[in-house]
Amino acid sequence: MKRALEISAPYKYLAKPNPMVGALITKEGLILAEGAHEKFGGAHAEVNCFNALDDEIDDSHVMICTLEPCNHYGKTPPCTERIIDSGIKKIVIGSLDPNPKVAGKGIKKLQAAGIEVKHGVLANEVKELNKFFFFKHENKRAYVTIKIASSSDWKSHNKDGSSTWITCENSRKDVQLVRAEHDVILTGGNTVRNDQPRMNARVSFPINQPKKVLLSAQKDWDRSLDFFKNSEVKVLDEKNLFKVIEKLSDEDLNSVLVEAGPKLVQGFLENGLCDQLIVYQSPDKLGENGVSWFEGGRAIDKYGLSLKSSFTIDRDKKSVFEK
Ligand SMILES: NC(=O)c1ccc[n+]([C@@H]2O[C@H](COP(=O)([O-])OP(=O)(O)OC[C@H]3O[C@@H](n4cnc5c(N)ncnc54)[C@H](OP(=O)(O)O)[C@@H]3O)[C@@H](O)[C@H]2O)c1
Numbered sequence: 001m002k003r004a005l006e007i008s009a010p011y012k013y014l015a016k017p018n019p020m021v022g023a024l025i026t027k028e029g030l031i032l033a034e035g036a037h038e039k040f041g042g043a044h045a046e047v048n049c050f051n052a053l054d055d056e057i058d059d060s061h062v063m064i065c066t067l068e069p070c071n072h073y074g075k076t077p078p079c080t081e082r083i084i085d086s087g088i089k090k091i092v093i094g095s096l097d098p099n100p101k102v103a104g105k106g107i108k109k110l111q112a113a114g115i116e117v118k119h120g121v122l123a124n125e126v127k128e129l130n131k132f133f134f135f136k137h138e139n140k141r142a143y144v145t146i147k148i149a150s151s152s153d154w155k156s157h158n159k160d161g162s163s164t165w166i167t168c169e170n171s172r173k174d175v176q177l178v179r180a181e182h183d184v185i186l187t188g189g190n191t192v193r194n195d196q197p198r199m200n201a202r203v204s205f206p207i208n209q210p211k212k213v214l215l216s217a218q219k220d221w222d223r224s225l226d227f228f229k230n231s232e233v234k235v236l237d238e239k240n241l242f243k244v245i246e247k248l249s250d251e252d253l254n255s256v257l258v259e260a261g262p263k264l265v266q267g268f269l270e271n272g273l274c275d276q277l278i279v280y281q282s283p284d285k286l287g288e289n290g291v292s293w294f295e296g297g298r299a300i301d302k303y304g305l306s307l308k309s310s311f312t313i314d315r316d317k318k319s320v321f322e323k
Helices: 002-015 045-051 079-086 105-112 123-129 131-139 169-181 189-195 241-250 262-270
Strands: 022-027 030-036 061-067 090-095 116-119 143-150 155-158 184-188 211-215 233-236 255-258 276-281 290-292 306-313 316-322
Touching: 002 022, 002 030, 002 061, 002 123, 002 169, 022 045, 030 045, 045 061, 045 079, 061 123, 079 105, 090 123, 105 116, 123 131, 131 143, 131 255, 143 155, 143 169, 143 262, 169 255, 169 276, 169 306, 169 316, 184 189, 184 262, 189 211, 211 241, 255 262
Parallel strands: 061 090, 090 116, 143 255, 143 276, 184 211, 184 255, 211 233
Antiparallel strands: 022 030, 022 061, 155 290, 276 316, 306 316
């Protein structure tokens, strides 16, 4: 199971919003074939694993799979059918699939076909690796991360609209990785009007680019702006942030990264819609000309968030707070 987890992990940025899944076929303790879910919309791990096998299946072959095989028609046919058709007699599964379309049904179908099923092997590790996927199904809404860049005096930007980079180049590079992990990047009208950001994930490896969501009542957006390039963009005129997250969760998206100014960030925090807050903080002050991120000093504690990790990136500090 450790090996199956290991071969699934490199596809983190390409498989999303699907989970990372790895599968093996073994015989008498030897691994004969391996397969992973390499790409969103592509073949599932079990199918890739069967395709990599040269042996004829007999009673001594065992399939090992990190996640319960699917039993429904999605972008590909159900894996349970392929497993049953293969004639394999035993399967070891890491975790049950939390997706209600699958949960327990895959295992039942395999058992009904006379296959011996063992499950719960390294289930916590499978869950941890696929944190956003499990969160979404267990909490019935997407995981929300808020990312802010702040001055040392907790300011977001200049009141007079003059532009300034708050954090250093390596902090901004780190943000690209955070973007790449998420399924959606969400921002507000003022941020796009004032900063004209690109807000795509600029990393040096292939990824399934996050979709972009712009919350705004403005109808006549100039679609030639950089923000509207590089991935699918949705403009939503919806003030109720619960409805926004509900809508995105219904679209099979597991994680939302909010990268906005203080108004929208405050809205998500006040509504308890923040599972993780990432702060990149510079040692410089913005002073009187700066717009505050939070009203009052100890705002982060107020929202039930506590510090999970903190480290330096050149002259900045990156802190991660979680619920
Ligand atoms: N330091 C950082 O990390 C960082 C990151 C992003 C932005 N910023 C700065 O923040 C400034 C803008 O901040 P901001 O707080 O005025 O604007 P914002 O984050 O862009 O959000 C406010 C806008 O979002 C839209 N909106 C839709 N639903 C909303 C809701 N429920 N609550 C609040 N807004 C909603 C509205 O757009 P419409 O008016 O179009 O309807 C509203 O004007 C930018 O100039 C930028 O420099 C800083």
